[in-house]
Amino acid sequence: DQQVKQNSPSLSVQEGRISILNCDYTNSMFDYFLWYKKYPAEGPTFLISISSIKDKNEDGRFTVFLNKSAKHLSLHIVPSQPGDSAVYFCEGGGADGLTFGKGTHLIIQP
Amino acid sequence: EAGVAQSPRYKIIEKRQSVAFWCNPISGHATLYWYQQILGQGPKLLIQFQNNGVVDDSQLPKDRFSAERLKGVDSTLKIQPAKLEDSAVYLCASSREGETGELFFGEGSRLTVL
Numbered sequence: 001d002q003q004v005k006q007n008s009p010s011l012s013v014q015e016g017r018i019s020i021l022n023c024d025y026t027n028s029m030f031d032y033f034l035w036y037k038k039y040p041a042e043g044p045t046f047l048i049s050i051s052s053i054k055d056k057n058e059d060g061r062f063t064v065f066l067n068k069s070a071k072h073l074s075l076h077i078v079p080s081q082p083g084d085s086a087v088y089f090c091e092g093g094g095a096d097g098l099t100f101g102k103g104t105h106l107i108i109q110p
Numbered sequence: 111e112a113g114v115a116q117s118p119r120y121k122i123i124e125k126r127q128s129v130a131f132w133c134n135p136i137s138g139h140a141t142l143y144w145y146q147q148i149l150g151q152g153p154k155l156l157i158q159f160q161n162n163g164v165v166d167d168s169q170l171p172k173d174r175f176s177a178e179r180l181k182g183v184d185s186t187l188k189i190q191p192a193k194l195e196d197s198a199v200y201l202c203a204s205s206r207e208g209e210t211g212e213l214f215f216g217e218g219s220r221l222t223v224l
Contacts, residue, residue, distance in 0.1 A: 004152075034212065043114070043201055043215030044153070089152055097166055098143075098213075100152035 003027045004092045006101035014109050019077040021104050023090030026071065030092035035064060035075045038087045038103070047088070048075070080108045112136065114216035116202050122222045128190035131219045135183070135204030141165075143213065144177055144187050145201040153201055159185065192223045 005024045013019045023033070032051050036044035050057040050064045050073065057064050063076045077084055085108045090101040115134040123129050135142050140161050145153035156175065157167040161182040170177070174193070179185040189196055199220045203213040 006152075009150075036213075036215075041217070043203070043217050044213075045215065046212045049212065097158070098155060100154070102150070102152045 002102075003099045004090055004101040006088075006090055006104045008104050009102070010105040010107065012107045012109055013080050015082060016079045019075075019080045019084065019106055019108070021075040021077075021088050021090075021106065023073050023075075023101055024071060025073075025092050027092060027094070027096065027099070028071065029094050029096060031094040032092075033064070033066065033073050034091045034093065035062075036089045036091060036100075037084075038089065044089055077106075080106075082108050082110065084108050114202055114204055114214055116200075116216035116219050118219055119217065120220050120222075122224065123192055124224050125194055126191040128188065129192055129221060130189075131187045131200050131202075131221075133185045133187070133202030133216060135185070135202070136214055139204035139206055139214070140182070141205045142179055142185050143201075143203040143205075144185070145203065146198045147201055147218070148198045156187070156200075189221075192221075194223050197221055197223045 003026050034049040035047040037047045038044040048059050048062045050066050055066050066073045087103045087105050089103045092099050117132050142159045144156040147153045156170045157177045158165040159179040162179045177187045199218040201218045202216045
């Protein structure tokens, strides 16, 4: 049972535009969600998080939105830059532990 | 501060052989995780340590995988005997005690089983 789903394996966005990465979850017990960014041959690095009691968290060009009723969260990157090209993982966490999605490969085109 | 260190970065073995991976977490981080990431999938938790005690090993294939964290610092993950489907990147991560969420990952150890 995949508790965290990232249904888009890849996403291509033009430089300067907004990138929107989506994540759906089924476990209503998650207390927090995190986004990680991963470059090839490197480990994932933490990007931004959101508590389940909030609906938005912003950090520079990155904003995460949480819609608990829809069990959906999204990561917005604006403006998108070439260095944002990477695989992005959504993670849900709580008392049951941590669960990652399969990731979305974001490609920023010049 | 120094990051999470892992070795070896790459390992190629034949099926039925054994392999061991080593991880040194960030100094002071009480919690250590081993993840398995198969190509095209997200990281899957194998085992979580809090200091030198096991918190969660429900997804560790215990017939062939073992892990230890002696003295609550370094950790080793062993596979014996390896199977073809064990080909993956093995990621070690650590986090501060009491904090929720943010994991600090090492660069991973890529295992290829032939």
